[in-house]
Amino acid sequence: MTAPARPGLAARPYLAALRARFYLTLQYRAAALAGLTTQCWWGVMKILVLAAFYRGAPHQPMSLGQAVGYTWLGQAFLVMLPWNADPDVVEMVRSGAVAYERLRPVDTYAYWYVRALAWMAARVLPRAVPMFLIAAVVLPLTGLGAWSLPPPPDWPAAVLFTISIICAALLSTAMVQLVTGVVVATLSAKGANAIAPALSNILSGGIVPLLLFPAWMRLGLFLQPFAGLVDIPFRIYLGQLAGAGAAAGIGLQLAWTAVLVLVGRGFLAHSLERLQVQGG
Amino acid sequence: MNALRLYGRYAAASIAGQMQYPGAFALTAVAQFANTFVGFAGVWALFARFGHIGGWSLGEIALFYGAISMAFAIADALSRGFDVFGQEFVKTGNFDRLLLRPRATSLQLAGYEVRLASLGRLSQGAVVLAVGIWLAPIRWSLGDATLLAWAVAGGVAMFYGLLILQATLSFWTVESLEVVNIVTYGGVEAGQYPLDIYARWFRDLMMFVVPIGCVGYLPLTAILGRPNVFGAPAWAAAASPLVGWAFLGAALVIWGAGVRRYTSTGS
Secondary structure (H helix, E strand, C coil), X not given: CCCCCCCCHHHHHHHHHHHHHHHHHHCCXXXXXXXXXXXXXXXHHHHHHHHHHHHHCCCCCCCHHHHHHHHHHHHHCHHHCCXXXXXXXXXXXXXXXXXXHHHCCCCHHHHHHHHHHHHHHHHHHHHHHHHHHHHHHHHHHCXXXXXXXXXXXXXXXXXXXXXXXXXXXXXXXXXXXXXXXXHHHHCCCXXXXXXXXXXXXXXXXXXXXXXXXXXXXXXXXXXXXXXXXCHHHHHHHCCCCCCHXXXXXXXXXXXXXXXXXXXXXXXXXXXXXXXCCCCC | CCHHHHHHHHHHHHHHHHCCCHXXXXXXXXXXXXXXXXXXXXXXXXXXXXXXXXXXXXXXXXXXXXXXXXXXXXXXXXXXXXXXXXXXXXXXXXXXXXXXXXXXXHHHHHCCCXXXXXXXXXXXXXXXXXXXXXXXXXXXXXXXXXXXXXXXXXXXXXXXXXXXXXXXXHHHHCCCCHHHHXXXXXXXXXXXXXXXXXXXXXXXXXXXXXXXXXXXXXXHHHHHCCCCCCCCCHHHHHHCCHHHHHHHHHHHHHHHHHHHCCCCCCC
């Protein structure tokens, strides 16, 4: 590949891939609407169970109100968990079209990374925005303020949350890329898609907020990579991680992203090296 | 050939087919086991912190959780044909072929596939149920065990009825409606806890609209010797899984009405 003539030119194919995939995925509005209904319902059920637990023992490291807010945030950003390998890449690997990807004069890892990032962003936004409106605006207006998503306690929390949720998307995409590497190595999405969702769901705080796990597990749960997907941004939103705590959280997110990108890049390069494409 | 033998042939063919790809089947089953297992790990974490929920212990919850999970896993394994009905039969027009055969459409769809991957959820439910049986603070009698099996059987019937109703909707909407999952998967999730922990409106919904309570909450409170929030006497609680079978019967009647109004998409 020749050196770019102008600075910024090198980024163009990646930005184009990002934009194209984002708009394509946005087209599936009916799926998003069905998803929203399901997400609201599951949010209600999770909150009913949490409320029942809190009635027996209300004094916890996280108040019921915070747990409710955490649950709604979880529903809003549900599709941001690294559930699956990028389905387009899976299909390319299956059909052999992956050979064309190798011909493009771009870095395959970076190219697939931005595609996966766009795919994720376009699925998150149409679900997260209405979910926010329902949980943070409609619920208080209908007199269900106690069950709503409260606003962040102050401006720094809101700003830090925005940074942290973007970091969560970058981290999650790095995890998706690892799963994609497994798909390329094994030529099937089944194995990797089997375990990754379960692991990320429980360890990220997607099932139970990490603070509600037994106290002796707390430090370990904070340091492991999946906390950066859900628990760290949400606790920053709720004002539970502020100042140095928030900085540490965001630092962890970035550090894990860097580690996973390095590992994922090496792994993908290795898998692609050994990939044999039959005919076509 | 009678219906039962025909169904046996369908099932044997489906299982033989899936065993051609043992790796794929094993991985899907492992995935189901892992996904449901982390769900219960979450329940364990909440109990480790809160101690109890509405006066119920982890052992008792395991009983509710295991019974409902097993019932759903069995219904899910046997109802694949109804699950994919919109996409695979209505949209494509393949249902026309089923109508030409001199057998009930419900039988043919029931025999469409016996989904072995459901063993993942089934085994997870069985493990949790075993934990519940071991931890529950009662002495098990033969009557209790029979009632437990009777409740699970009623649960299978009720979930099967729900899945048939979901398929019936496709006669009107062509595509399967994913939103209906909120009563199937949502019902499993809700039934994993005793209904008295929930707010009144939700509890009534899960009892009188979708009769999850009749196949989980009521018979299990009877086994545990606890009063139920609906004030049903013990004999009625023990008999309540019958409602699951009645629900299945009603679903089959509605299915018949749907079949009669079916017009092919012509594809």
